[in-house]
Amino acid sequence: MAISHRYPKHSLDINEAVLGPQGLGAEGWRAADLIELLQEIAPQLLPAMAHLEVTTQRRGIYLLEYSEEIAAFWVHCGQEREKVPAGADQPLPIAWALK
Numbered sequence: 001m002a003i004s005h006r007y008p009k010h011s012l013d014i015n016e017a018v019l020g021p022q023g024l025g026a027e028g029w030r031a032a033d034l035i036e037l038l039q040e041i042a043p044q045l046l047p048a049m050a051h052l053e054v055t056t057q058r059r060g061i062y063l064l065e066y067s068e069e070i071a072a073f074w075v076h077c078g079q080e081r082e083k084v085p086a087g088a089d090q091p092l093p094i095a096w097a098l099k
Contacts, residue, residue, distance in 0.1 A: 002052060003031045003061075009078025012061070018072045019045075034073070 003010050012034055014026040024037065038045050051062045052075070060071025 003075065007054075007075070007077040011076045011078065013074040013076070015060075015070065015072050015074060018063070018066055018070055 003012070010031065011027075012029045012031060014022050014029065014034075016022060016026050019042070029037070035046070045063065049064045050072075051064060051068070053060060053062065054075060054077065058071070059075040059077070061073040061075065062068055062070070063072040066072055
Protein backbone atom coordinates (compact mmCIF):
# COMPACT_ATOMS: atom_id res chain seq x y z
CA MET A 1 0.00 0.00 0.00
CA ALA A 2 2.68 2.43 -1.06
CA ILE A 3 -0.05 4.84 -2.09
CA SER A 4 -1.50 5.10 1.42
CA HIS A 5 1.87 5.94 2.92
CA ARG A 6 3.02 8.31 0.21
CA TYR A 7 -0.33 10.04 -0.40
CA PRO A 8 -2.50 9.83 2.75
CA LYS A 9 -5.33 11.84 1.13
CA HIS A 10 -5.37 9.73 -2.04
CA SER A 11 -8.30 8.28 -3.93
CA LEU A 12 -8.33 5.74 -6.74
CA ASP A 13 -10.64 5.33 -9.71
CA ILE A 14 -11.02 1.96 -11.43
CA ASN A 15 -10.59 2.06 -15.19
CA GLU A 16 -13.66 0.14 -16.31
CA ALA A 17 -12.28 -0.05 -19.86
CA VAL A 18 -9.54 -2.31 -18.46
CA LEU A 19 -11.28 -4.11 -15.58
CA GLY A 20 -14.91 -4.03 -16.70
CA PRO A 21 -18.02 -2.45 -15.16
CA GLN A 22 -17.99 -2.08 -11.39
CA GLY A 23 -21.24 -2.69 -9.54
CA LEU A 24 -20.14 -0.69 -6.51
CA GLY A 25 -18.85 2.22 -8.57
CA ALA A 26 -15.50 2.99 -10.09
CA GLU A 27 -14.60 6.29 -8.46
CA GLY A 28 -13.29 7.46 -5.12
CA TRP A 29 -11.77 4.29 -3.64
CA ARG A 30 -9.19 4.28 -0.86
CA ALA A 31 -6.37 1.75 -1.36
CA ALA A 32 -7.35 -0.42 1.63
CA ASP A 33 -11.00 -0.55 0.53
CA LEU A 34 -10.03 -1.36 -3.05
CA ILE A 35 -7.82 -4.23 -1.90
CA GLU A 36 -10.71 -5.57 0.17
CA LEU A 37 -13.02 -5.33 -2.84
CA LEU A 38 -10.49 -7.08 -5.09
CA GLN A 39 -10.10 -9.89 -2.53
CA GLU A 40 -13.80 -10.59 -3.02
CA ILE A 41 -14.33 -10.01 -6.74
CA ALA A 42 -10.95 -10.49 -8.42
CA PRO A 43 -8.39 -12.11 -6.10
CA GLN A 44 -6.23 -13.05 -9.10
CA LEU A 45 -5.31 -9.36 -9.47
CA LEU A 46 -3.74 -8.99 -6.03
CA PRO A 47 -0.48 -10.85 -6.73
CA ALA A 48 -0.21 -9.33 -10.23
CA MET A 49 2.87 -7.22 -10.92
CA ALA A 50 1.98 -3.55 -11.01
CA HIS A 51 3.68 -0.25 -11.67
CA LEU A 52 2.73 2.94 -9.81
CA GLU A 53 3.53 6.07 -11.77
CA VAL A 54 2.92 9.59 -10.56
CA THR A 55 4.33 12.20 -12.93
CA THR A 56 3.06 15.40 -14.46
CA GLN A 57 1.88 13.37 -17.49
CA ARG A 58 0.61 10.13 -15.94
CA ARG A 59 -0.91 9.14 -12.61
CA GLY A 60 -1.92 5.56 -12.38
CA ILE A 61 -1.36 1.98 -11.44
CA TYR A 62 -0.57 -0.17 -14.44
CA LEU A 63 -1.12 -3.92 -14.21
CA LEU A 64 1.74 -5.19 -16.34
CA GLU A 65 -0.04 -8.31 -17.59
CA TYR A 66 -2.88 -6.12 -18.93
CA SER A 67 -1.18 -2.98 -20.21
CA GLU A 68 1.88 -0.87 -19.54
CA GLU A 69 0.27 2.05 -21.38
CA ILE A 70 -3.28 2.11 -20.02
CA ALA A 71 -3.79 2.51 -16.27
CA ALA A 72 -6.01 -0.02 -14.54
CA PHE A 73 -6.45 2.49 -11.72
CA TRP A 74 -6.13 6.26 -11.83
CA VAL A 75 -4.46 7.88 -8.84
CA HIS A 76 -5.58 11.13 -7.26
CA CYS A 77 -2.91 12.17 -4.76
CA GLY A 78 -5.13 14.44 -2.70
CA GLN A 79 -2.70 17.30 -3.07
CA GLU A 80 -3.94 20.85 -3.48
CA ARG A 81 -4.74 21.28 -7.19
CA GLU A 82 -3.23 17.82 -7.68
CA LYS A 83 0.32 19.13 -7.96
CA VAL A 84 2.93 16.41 -8.10
CA PRO A 85 4.85 16.25 -4.80
CA ALA A 86 8.60 16.80 -4.91
CA GLY A 87 10.45 13.63 -5.84
CA ALA A 88 7.37 11.92 -7.25
CA ASP A 89 8.48 12.22 -10.86
CA GLN A 90 10.29 8.86 -10.73
CA PRO A 91 8.15 5.76 -11.33
CA LEU A 92 7.83 3.51 -8.30
CA PRO A 93 7.34 -0.17 -9.14
CA ILE A 94 5.15 -1.99 -6.65
CA ALA A 95 3.49 -5.35 -6.32
CA TRP A 96 -0.21 -4.70 -5.88
CA ALA A 97 -0.36 -7.37 -3.20
CA LEU A 98 1.78 -5.38 -0.75
CA LYS A 99 -0.11 -4.85 2.45
